[in-house]
Amino acid sequence: MSEPTSAGGPADRRAGGAVAALARYLEAGGWAPRRLPGDAFAVVYAGASGAFDCFALIRGEAEQLICYAVAPFRASPERRPAVAEFVTRANFGLFHGNLELDYADGELRARCSLDFEGERLTAGLVRNTLLPAARLLDAYLPGLRRVALDGADPAAAVAAVEEA
DSSP states (O other): OOOOOSTTSHHHHHHHHHHHHHHHHHHHTTOOOEEETTTEEEEEEEETTEEEEEEEEEETTTTEEEEEEEEEEEOOTTTHHHHHHHHHHHHTTOSSOEEEEOTTTOEEEEEEEEEOTTSOOOHHHHHHHHHHHHHHHHHHHHHHHHHHHHOOOHHHHHHHHHHO
16 A cells, blocks of 8 residues: 655655656756746757757656657647557557657657656656657657658658668
8 A cells, every 4th residue: 555645744755855856857967947837847858850848747646757758840630640640650669658649739749757656766767757758759750740741651751760
């Protein structure tokens, strides 16, 4: 049975410690984090495929770290079916993290998460959650761009990314 999550309890102390650990990692790594409402931070990742925003947030009560890397463009309504196919094809076989498409507004992102229930969140765990999300989006961003913006075939775009 897990520990209670009432105010001031062990889970709340771990969540506060997790937010502090996340902030320390981002600051020490030169990420220039921007604090967001709640227990979240925004940073910019500059990868081989361009710069984009990343978000890292602590879900305190659940003791989870969730990291998102968000594409710098959105899929138009008419391209969303093709982008959804790209995302589905790309996700098959991924070991850590996934790509996501918000069908309502066309937002594209990569997500990696970590459940640290009952454990101390360390810099290594933050790194091993944030960097895979950023690197995943960076790797697939050229293919996403070709499908979402240029009308490329989803299967061919995924194959080109994975063969590179």
